[in-house]
Amino acid sequence: MVKDIMLPKIAKVVVDLPVEGSFDYSIPKEYQKQVTIGQRAVILFNRRKMVGVIVDLRQTSRFKRLNPLLSLLDEVPAIDTQALQLTQQLSQQYGCSWGEAIFISLPPVLRRNTRTQLSLSKIEYSPLEKPQSIFLHDINKEKKWDFLRQKVHETLRLGQGVLILVHELTAAEEVSKRLGQTNVMILKKKLSVKQELAQWMQFKSGESLVAIGTRSAVFAPVAHLGFIVIFDEEHDFYKEEQSPYYDARYVAQMRAKLQGCSLCLVSAAPLAETWKEVQKKGWEKVSFEPDSLSVVQVVDMSNYNPQKTSIISFPLQNQIQKFLEAKKKVVLFMNRRGFAALTRCNQCGFTLRCERCDVNLTYLHSKQILVCRHCDSSRELPKVCPHCQGNYLKSMGKGIEKLEQEVAQMYPAAKVACYDRDNPTFPARADIILTTQTILSVKEKISFDFIAILNFDAELHHMNYRCAQKAFTLLVHLRQMAKEKLMVQTYMRDNYVLKSVQAMNYEKFYRKELQLRKELNFPPYQHLVILKMRGDKEEDVFARSQAVFEALDQKKPEGVRVTDAHPDVKPKVRDKYRFSILLKGKSVKVILGFVKKVLKGVKKKRGIIVTVEVDY
DNA sequence: AGCACGCCGACT
DNA sequence: GTCGGCGTGCTC
Numbered sequence: 217m218v219k220d221i222m223l224p225k226i227a228k229v230v231v232d233l234p235v236e237g238s239f240d241y242s243i244p245k246e247y248q249k250q251v252t253i254g255q256r257a258v259i260l261f262n263r264r265k266m267v268g269v270i271v272d273l274r275q276t277s278r279f280k281r282l283n284p285l286l287s288l289l290d291e292v293p294a295i296d297t298q299a300l301q302l303t304q305q306l307s308q309q310y311g312c313s314w315g316e317a318i319f320i321s322l323p324p325v326l327r328r329n330t331r332t333q334l335s336l337s338k339i340e341y342s343p344l345e346k347p348q349s350i351f352l353h354d355i356n357k358e359k360k361w362d363f364l365r366q367k368v369h370e371t372l373r374l375g376q377g378v379l380i381l382v383h384e385l386t387a388a389e390e391v392s393k394r395l396g397q398t399n400v401m402i403l404k405k406k407l408s409v410k411q412e413l414a415q416w417m418q419f420k421s422g423e424s425l426v427a428i429g430t431r432s433a434v435f436a437p438v439a440h441l442g443f444i445v446i447f448d449e450e451h452d453f454y455k456e457e458q459s460p461y462y463d464a465r466y467v468a469q470m471r472a473k474l475q476g477c478s479l480c481l482v483s484a485a486p487l488a489e490t491w492k493e494v495q496k497k498g499w500e501k502v503s504f505e506p507d508s509l510s511v512v513q514v515v516d517m518s519n520y521n522p523q524k525t526s527i528i529s530f531p532l533q534n535q536i537q538k539f540l541e542a543k544k545k546v547v548l549f550m551n552r553r554g555f556a557a558l559t560r561c562n563q564c565g566f567t568l569r570c571e572r573c574d575v576n577l578t579y580l581h582s583k584q585i586l587v588c589r590h591c592d593s594s595r596e597l598p599k600v601c602p603h604c605q606g607n608y609l610k611s612m613g614k615g616i617e618k619l620e621q622e623v624a625q626m627y628p629a630a631k632v633a634c635y636d637r638d639n640p641t642f643p644a645r646a647d648i649i650l651t652t653q654t655i656l657s658v659k660e661k662i663s664f665d666f667i668a669i670l671n672f673d674a675e676l677h678h679m680n681y682r683c684a685q686k687a688f689t690l691l692v693h694l695r696q697m698a699k700e701k702l703m704v705q706t707y708m709r710d711n712y713v714l715k716s717v718q719a720m721n722y723e724k725f726y727r728k729e730l731q732l733r734k735e736l737n738f739p740p741y742q743h744l745v746i747l748k749m750r751g752d753k754e755e756d757v758f759a760r761s762q763a764v765f766e767a768l769d770q771k772k773p774e775g776v777r778v779t780d781a782h783p784d785v786k787p788k789v790r791d792k793y794r795f796s797i798l799l800k801g802k803s804v805k806v807i808l809g810f811v812k813k814v815l816k817g818v819k820k821k822r823g824i825i826v827t828v829e830v831d832y
Numbered sequence: 833a834g835c836a837c838g839c840c841g842a843c844t
Numbered sequence: 845g846t847c848g849g850c851g852t853g854c855t856c
Binding site for chain 2: 235
Binding site: 231237242260262822 | 851855856
């Protein structure tokens with residue numbers, strides 16, 4: 217009888233909805249002995265059958281009438297207490313409900329009404345001595361792998377697990393190969409329900425001790441986690457594209473702290489945020505003798521190409537000739553995909569545009585189609601002008617496919633090919649490769665004799681506080697990939713990004729970059745919360761944004777800055793007009809709390825979706 | 833998120 | 845009179 221009183225009667229349950237707080241359910245007698253925190257249960261929520269997660273157990277509830285738990289789905293908690301804490305922190309940092317955070321951390325199979333028979337790891341493990349935070353400067357390929365191999369080996373010897381995050385799946389294969397461990401599991405996308413479940417259980421049971429994967433792998437239930445590695449943290453791929461817009465790098469750091477495990481960031485050109493952390497928080501910096509460095513030659517285009525006649529300057533032509541004669545590979549880098557950025561009728565001036573996004577369509581010569589860079593929709597190139605039926609459609613604005621034709625004409629003896637997201641097979645046999653960012657995905661595997669960046673300045677002209685960082689990262693990586701020479705064509709030869717890479721002076725870049733971030737109140741000194749609003753009618757979305765802005769501006773707490781409501785970088789995508797408001801301040805928590813309060817107070821408007829993003 | 837409740841305009 | 849639009853609020 218006494219025992220019976222101690223059994224839990226009430227379960228606090230959260231669901232995958234944007235609602236704050238948990239909900240009380242009575243636990244039927246037959247479940248009271250087996251119920252635990254972290255199990256999933258089927259519940260009736262607002263007359264709907266849903267899957268919820270039990271986050272607490274109680275004896276009493278302040279509610280009179282409770283619905284019962286309909287059934288329990290797991291024998292052993294699907295989510296352990298540390299993972300629950302992690303998701304709670306995630307919800308606070310990225311402004312979603314705890315429930316949404318929990319469900320985003322579960323693999324899609326477990327978000328649904330599926331039963332599991334999980335078993336927990338019974339492997340013996342030794343506790344950690346002292347968790348380390350390591351920054352591994354990726355400037356010596358072989359020694360980098362030696363270091364990581366040894367670290368991973370050490371961790372496994374203690375019976376602890378390893379989590380490795382990569383920016384894309386192709387890199388996972390390479391990492392797995394380099395580590396040469398047997399109990400490695402790559403978290404692939406697009407698995408069958410059965411496979412996905414099997415993979416999840418292999419980590420829970422300790423059968424696999426090393427998880428390698430992209431973004432969502434940060435939640436992999438690796439048993440006795442002892443070591444987290446993040447490769448190339450500077451990639452945008454670590455940011456989730458849907459709400460909650462979490463950042464896997466940051467979540468990994470939260471997880472390391474919670475779990476008391478070691479963390480290692482591996483990067484050739486880390487984020488300024490990381491550089492500061494390493495200096496200020498006394499991270500261990502591991503840096504080896506750098507591999508031999510290629511020469512950097514800067515071509516000042518205002519001297520060599522004042523009339524802007526060709527994107528390939530004379531010095532570049534000379535170099536291409538020289539390398540081709542020596543039977544060496546040439547890579548020409550330009551960050552513009554496709555053939556033409558603009559297709560217009562020379563008779564009536566009609567320009568081919570995406571109706572749903574109001575942007576010019578990009579012509580892809582390789583696929584003979586026009587694509588929209590915002591919504592990815594595509595259509596065939598019309599034979600005649602849709603407006604005047606004339607025969608004068610003309611393409612303008614060079615992409616790498618157009619360049620391919622020009623270069624092929626200039627060097628008829630050379631084999632020329634494109635490598636970008638539209639031509640994704642690596643042209644191994646080409647003499648001259650025209651490429652975009654895509655080239656970075658072969659960074660670990662291939663290097664080239666000569667790389668030229670045709671239009672470096674384009675990298676610096678984005679309206680984003682991270683653009684200098686991105687340009688720096690790009691330059692460093694391309695310099696590493698070029699065995700002999702990196703050529704940079706620019707009109708801005710005195711820019712600090714270029715200067716720092718020329719001198720390979722990391723300190724110089726980060727000092728300047730951090731100073732600018734500080735002056736302009738950007739991360740890591742202050743945090744950014746971006747409010748995005750979208751809807752069908754431009755006036756309505758703007759009116760709502762304006763109303764939200766006014767309310768924010770009126771009640772903003774001390775030290776928080778709010779910008780006007782302005783059209784987004786992409787003002788229209790898929791027929792939805794988009795506006796944003798930016799908030800800056802020292803504490804994300806304070807800003808998010810404030811934003812939530814204000815949004816509750818401002819009148820809602822039908823069909824307008826509001827989302828919140830942090831630090832991007 | 834989704835679903836009910838409730839309050840105002842044009843219809844058999 | 846009432847059907848149905850949409851703004852508001854709640855979900856244990």
